Amino acid sequence: MTAFHFGSRRRRLFGYYEPALDETGKARSVLLCYPLGNEQVFAYRTMRQLAARLASGGHHVLRFDYFGTGDSYGESGEGDLAGWCEDIETAIDEIKEISGAATVNLAGLRLGANLAARVAVKRRKDISKLILWDPLEADEIASAGIPAASSEPKSKLAEDFAKEAIAGKAQSLPAKTMVLLTEQSRAPLDFGALTVQNVPDMSAWDEERLNSGSIPVEAVQRIVDWLQ
Amino acid sequence: MTRGFSELAVQFGPSASLVGILSRPLPEFEVRRTAVVILNTGIAHRIGHHRMYVTMARDLAKLGHLVFRFDFSGIGDSAGRDDSLSPTDAHQADLADALDWLTENCDVQDVVLIGLCAGAEIALRYGYKDQRVLGMVLLDPTVPPTPRFYAQYIARRLVSLRSWLSFASGRGRIWQELSTRAKRAVGAEARPAPGTMDDKVRNELEHLYGQALDRDLKLLIVLTAGTLDGRQNYREQLFDALPNVPLRGRAQVEYYKDADHTFTAPAARERLQELVYGWVGGFQDADRVAVPADGSIENSEELSRMTVSPTR
Secondary structure, eight states: EEEEEOOOSSSSSEEEEEEEESOSSSEEEEEEEEOOOOOHHHHHHHHHHHHHHHHTTEEEEEEEEOOOOSSSSOOOOBBHHHHHHHHHHHHHHHHHHHHOOSSSSEETTTTHHHHHHHHHHGGGEEEEEEEEEEEOOOGGGGGGHHHHHHHSSSHHHHHHHHOOOOOGGGGSSOOOOEEEEEEEEESSSOOOOOOEEEOOHHHHHHOHHHHOOOOOHHHHHHHHHHHH | OOEEEEEEEEEESTTTEEEEEEEEEEEEOOOEEEEEEOOBBBBBTOOOOGGHHHHHHHHHTTTTOOEEEETTTTTTTOOOSSSSSOHHHHHHHHHHHHHHHHHHHHOOOEEEEEEHHHHHHHHHHTTTTTTTEEEEEEEEEOOOOOOHHHHHHHHHHHHHHHHHHHHHOHHHEEEEEHHHHHHHHHTTTOOOOOOOOOHHHHHHHHHHHHHHHHTOOOEEEEEEEEEETTOSSSTHHHHHOOOOSOOOEEEEEEEEEEEETOOOOOHHHHHHHHHHHHHHHHHHHOOOOOOOOTOOTTTTTTTGGGGOOOOO
């Protein structure tokens, strides 16, 4: 396991790499995309456990902080959606180089899911499977810590973000995309032909997860199973 | 020239299983003698709530300090320990490993510890035992309740609209709570009965603060009272709660009446940061500390991939 910085001098990113514990056959890799703000803090333990289980299952795993978040360089409030997508692309290149894998599985939680979806469309040839874990709906921006982490005016951000909602965009996403829902959506959403799995549980990014030290075990296992 | 900083990801400890981030001034600037170590808040990883510790570490690095934020074993990115230490003892051993790494790799001899909540408790338990520790910033450490605390708690509950509605509707919890706390407020339980948990906590805190003062450690204690169910609600509560320790006049105690436990409001965080920067800056610089030999991120692409081998 290696903690390190990567990326350009302009956007220095912090990452944590876990090599596959039991690698057989060609290299397989997973890039984990965090949620934002305190949601990242509350879900950190879950994402770490997910990474450990994926590594045990034979995947090379990289998780990282977007620019202006976590341990990456940049001030809080310096980020924007386009820049964070650029960071995911940088991380894709990084894990391909480190692991030797030809393609990458992308798994994003909350805002990380929305960003991963956008990048998966752009970098289709690099992506094997895509997991969208409780992606943000268009009107959730205020509660997801995004305004505090972004340099864009809230109105502009909301406008931009509305374009990132997953529902109704199934046809543009990779065929091997799984939507994992632990929350009850407020309204039925159209995920088209995408695989949708429902695992009712307390949200991974809930503060109670941090206070109790618990993780959503079944949701984590569904991801591991789906990537095998 | 604008002062800058660089950061290094470090893996350290007996099995290189602990993960930390060292923030440091750029090489062209002098490194101040006093280094800062920031501890986890509970099981939240090293960036802290609202990324507070990242901001604090980088600002202090720009001011010339080496700053180390790390995850205790089993928290954040740090693995659990291989030994059979209790969580309390493991935290103490992890902290010793962190200071040893700083000493062996950066020649650090003078350290200030910063901790919030459980982090403050860990600092308090550790600080007096390590000669390298010169001071501690304790953010919302445990403060036992006092009769005046209970009286003010009741008063605050009674003026809140929600409490009035509950009170008027006769809901059991409020009545029961008020009854219990009212008994304490009139002095019947001014000092917990000997041998009770409250009494043990109070005795232990008095012992730990006493040890810190005996070692002449500098203490900056910041108490928040911005939430209704907070642990303190008046400025002098710490002094009243621990009457057998001469903290008054020996520790700098700041009372943030409107801040919550994790300093959610940006204005509260900014106020706290300025306070901490000034306080840490007050330690004397006797001489220069060696800069880690690996330079800055501007100089070395290799450094970005560098992890540091275990030193013990």
